[in-house]
Amino acid sequence: MNMNNLIGIGLRHPHIQQVLDELPSVGWWEVHSENFFQEGGPAFEKLVSIREHYPVSLHGVGLSLGSGCGIAQEHLRRLKNLIQSIDPFLVSEHLSWSRVGGAYLPDLLPLPYTKESLEIISNNILQAQDYLGRELLIENPSSYLEFSTSEMMEVDFLVSLCEKTKAKILLDVNNVFVSCANHDWDMKKYIDSIPSNLVAEIHLAGHSIRSLSPDLELRIDTHDTTVDDAVWELYGYTISKIGLKPTLLEWDANIPALDILISESRKALDFISMEASDVENA
Amino acid sequence: MKTLEEIQSEFCHSIIYEKTGGHDFISSDNALDRLAIYKNTIFDTLRKALQITFPGIWVLVGNECANNLAFAFCKIIANLPSSGCLDDWGNEFPDFISRQESLKKLPYLNDYGDYEWLKHLSYSSAQAAPLGIEVMNTISDDQVERMSFIFHPSVYMMQSEYALDEIAALIESPESVVLNSVSKKTFCVIVRSDSIVVSYWVAEDLWDFIAHLLKGLSLSVVYEAMMEHYPQFDLSKALHFIFQKRMITSFRFYDD
Numbered sequence: 001m002n003m004n005n006l007i008g009i010g011l012r013h014p015h016i017q018q019v020l021d022e023l024p025s026v027g028w029w030e031v032h033s034e035n036f037f038q039e040g041g042p043a044f045e046k047l048v049s050i051r052e053h054y055p056v057s058l059h060g061v062g063l064s065l066g067s068g069c070g071i072a073q074e075h076l077r078r079l080k081n082l083i084q085s086i087d088p089f090l091v092s093e094h095l096s097w098s099r100v101g102g103a104y105l106p107d108l109l110p111l112p113y114t115k116e117s118l119e120i121i122s123n124n125i126l127q128a129q130d131y132l133g134r135e136l137l138i139e140n141p142s143s144y145l146e147f148s149t150s151e152m153m154e155v156d157f158l159v160s161l162c163e164k165t166k167a168k169i170l171l172d173v174n175n176v177f178v179s180c181a182n183h184d185w186d187m188k189k190y191i192d193s194i195p196s197n198l199v200a201e202i203h204l205a206g207h208s209i210r211s212l213s214p215d216l217e218l219r220i221d222t223h224d225t226t227v228d229d230a231v232w233e234l235y236g237y238t239i240s241k242i243g244l245k246p247t248l249l250e251w252d253a254n255i256p257a258l259d260i261l262i263s264e265s266r267k268a269l270d271f272i273s274m275e276a277s278d279v280e281n282a
Numbered sequence: 283m284k285t286l287e288e289i290q291s292e293f294c295h296s297i298i299y300e301k302t303g304g305h306d307f308i309s310s311d312n313a314l315d316r317l318a319i320y321k322n323t324i325f326d327t328l329r330k331a332l333q334i335t336f337p338g339i340w341v342l343v344g345n346e347c348a349n350n351l352a353f354a355f356c357k358i359i360a361n362l363p364s365s366g367c368l369d370d371w372g373n374e375f376p377d378f379i380s381r382q383e384s385l386k387k388l389p390y391l392n393d394y395g396d397y398e399w400l401k402h403l404s405y406s407s408a409q410a411a412p413l414g415i416e417v418m419n420t421i422s423d424d425q426v427e428r429m430s431f432i433f434h435p436s437v438y439m440m441q442s443e444y445a446l447d448e449i450a451a452l453i454e455s456p457e458s459v460v461l462n463s464v465s466k467k468t469f470c471v472i473v474r475s476d477s478i479v480v481s482y483w484v485a486e487d488l489w490d491f492i493a494h495l496l497k498g499l500s501l502s503v504v505y506e507a508m509m510e511h512y513p514q515f516d517l518s519k520a521l522h523f524i525f526q527k528r529m530i531t532s533f534r535f536y537d538d
Binding site for chain 2: 216
């Protein structure tokens with residue numbers, strides 16, 4: 001297996017033309033689905049061209065699978081059109097919500113982990129998968145608060161959700177780190193609770209630390225810097241538990257030059273090679 | 283116990299109206315500070331989306347004022363996006379800013395905002411291959427009477443009582459353009475050529491001609507109307523213009 005093919009990068013607007021011109025050695029690219037929802041235009045045409053050279057994964061940020069009012073049919077229709085045009089190897093969304101009462105709030109908002117939520121979100125995922133005719137990957141969120149009504153741990157909620165819907169997990173290791181740090185959860189226990197066969201993709205990204213008060217410091221999922229050493233370490237632990245999976249580096253703010261992104265993403269290769277060699281020796 | 287939808291509604295109101303109490307649905311301490319993280323991301327994302335669509339408005343009123351306008355616009359729930367695709371959102375913003383008392387002295391802002399919105403729509407419209415004018419050589423005289431044109435999906439038009447052409451030039455080159463008066467009728471045709479959205483500031487007769495054709499009227503009907511209102515209208519020159527600017531992708535005949 002060519003290990004390099006496991007490593008992908010989140011493709012953002014500033015690099016699209018350069019990628020087309022230089023066709024760098026990157027295993028695959030992931031784009032935000034909603035950035036290509038318009039009927040056409042230069043951005044869409046360029047994505048079609050990139051798809052001729054690389055596998056592409058579609059990562060949604062606006063379907064709002066966690067909405068109590070259900071999911072928007074028009075959003076699904078546009079996603080299906082994009083899937084038909086791009087033929088992505090993965091399609092993913094978030095365990096979060098953004099839409100309520102006809103208003104869309106552009107952020108990945110946290111959910112109370114209750115039996116009612118589990119039922120509603122399961123139905124939303126089943127409806128989406130049925131309409132799209134394919135499996136979805138659901139990403140664990142980074143979160144900054146917890147709800148008084150929650151009845152179960154996030155990881156148990158996520159696993160139950162995927163078992164009920166036959167969706168897979170997009171395991172964002174940085175989000176695990178951020179949420180566990182913010183809520184004093186056990187990171188390794190979080191990883192250990194996930195059956196390896198449920199995970200279809202891993203995300204990595206940088207985060208920052210913000211002091212809210214003298215005694216409250218939160219990790220914020222800013223995607224604006226290199227991956228924290230502690231997150232790399234958790235990534236190593238994760239692949240030792242769940243095996244090698246397509247792994248993506250995301251960088252969405254203060255976006256650096258493409259060669260820096262590629263170089264950062266290749267750090268994952270060290271962990272992947274080490275894990276592959278351990279498996280071989282065993 | 284509150285339902286998921288009730289919690290999400292309260293969450294939304296807490297953020298948009300910046301409520302300082304009633305966050306019993308949050309169990310974490312420092313609930314307000316934690317909510318502020320989400321609030322900042324939401325307002326910042328919305329502001330950036332508006333600034334990308336309306337860059338000229340940011341120049342005309344200045345960053346601080348434009349940012350405040352964006353914030354005020356988003357504090358009204360009815361103005362928030364209704365879909366998860368932010369490219370769909372923002373067409374109400376020009377009207378909102380034109381209603382602000384402090385900006386009444388800039389009466390052209392609404393039209394300039396509408397102009398930027400049309401450019402935004404043009405940029406992300408569907409692809410289509412434009413036809414060259416040589417296609418007209420294949421049309422018989424009888425067919426010309428009955429033909430109508432299918433325009434490129436990126437073609438948008440607007441007219442204004444203000445000198446939008448000069449305002450656009452001023453925004454592009456603030457040092458080299460002097461704006462004498464903002465009162466002047468302007469007629470604009472917008473089209474995307476390859477990856478670039480181009481604005482053509484045209485004469486009223488040419489604008490009327492294109493506007494009639496864009497409605498799907500046949501060339502003969504449009505020509506008659508043009509002759510009635512503009513006896514000097516040059517049909518050949520106008521046809522060359524719309525083909526040369528890559529505005530036509532197809533045509534049809536009225537009894538087809």
